Amino acid sequence: MYDVIIIGKGPAGLSASLYTGRGNLKTLVIGKQSEALKNAYIENYCCSEPEKGEKLIERGIKQALEVGVEIKDEEVVGIKKNGTFTVTTTEGEYEGKAVIIATGKPRVKVKIDNIEKFEGRGVHYCVACDGFFYQGAKVGILGFKDYAFHEIMEMETITDDITVYTNGNELEMKEENIKIIKEKGYKINYKKIKSLEGENLLEKIIFEDGTEENINGLFVAYGSASSIDFAKKLGVVIKNNSIEVDENQKTNIDGLFAAGDCTGGITQVATAVGQGAVAGLNAKAYVQRNF
Known part of the structure; x- marks a missing residue:
């Protein structure tokens, strides 16, 4: 102590x-x-x-x-x-x-179109604070370093439908953390993100290659805490x-x-x-x- x-x-x-x-x-x-x-x-x-x-x-x-x-x-x-x-x-x-x-x-905030528009309406910065609202939902963790891994571990008691979005970056985590993510079956999406879309709440992620993916919530853990x-x-x-x-x-x-x-x-x-x-x-x- x-x-x-x-x-x-x-x-x-x-x-x-x-x-x-x-x-x-x-x-x-x-x-x-x-x-x-x-x-x-x-x-x-x-x-x-x-x-x-x-x-x-x-x-x-x-x-x-x-x-x-x-x-x-x-x-x-x-x-x-x-x-x-x-x-x-x-x-x-x-x-x-x-x-x-x-x-x-x-x-420094991530440069993704509409990310600020959906803050508090699907985009969050604290799993401990806001993760509760996504029980069993499809959730993304935006990040590629060990801080993102920490947020994944916080989120796994809330839902098992978790995707790691690296926004075009390779994972820069400890090898044991990468191994845990893969062993638990969490998806990893390496595509560069163009924008976030939805009506009143976040509904989907649009990637730069033109593809898209539906999502309920996105927790930003980009870079270091x-x-x-x-x-x-x-x-x-x-x-x-x-x-x-x-x-x-x-x-x-x-x-x-x-x-x-x-x-x-x-x-x-x-x-x-x-x-x-x-x-x-x-x-x-x-x-x-x-x-």
Whole structure:
């Protein structure tokens, strides 16, 4: 059991970890490195020489390790809360008393005609939230990475008529996950999707080759899970596609904090570091007060 689990290995997450680590809390940072920050050249970060973002992160990781923080280079695919938090990655599960989400900007939406038109009317982004409405129905999971596999496992208790739509991509999942999908008999459609069609509700998928397929619901799990994906599953308040937090970086869920680009506002390293510090201090106070 960790005292604090931080999701995100950028400036916000690493900054938060310094405060929880120095506070003698057992801290775990989970995340993949941001390619955008890795290739960026940081020139406007106060009290620091201009340098590539990759070097900045390397220094932050070194500082975190020096104060006893554990760091895992894994992809997070889900979070649940039942008293404490369970964070699921592509490699396993980790328990934490408090969680800080610091995963940067939310996902980029898939470019498929009419996808926004059917949001909430056949197109969804959270199986745990909306899967219940599709008992025994024909359902698709739009995605090709391990996050899509996680959503398939959530959906299989609701219906066994599941198709994976990769939208022209090859599957980029762990071999064991691909094997499970095939062994369970779930269909895999590799065709590129042109549009979604229907009257008031989603009724069919139209592919670029002119073929079509009837469907009742489509759950988007494209690429890797984002901060918004995690937050929606937990019932966190979202505003303008960002996680809403108070002055303490706390969400509306006790023990759950957020920092950095995922909370909206100015997208700068300095902002992320400052918010990470506030989130780290308040997560520490939460754990000390409640456990």
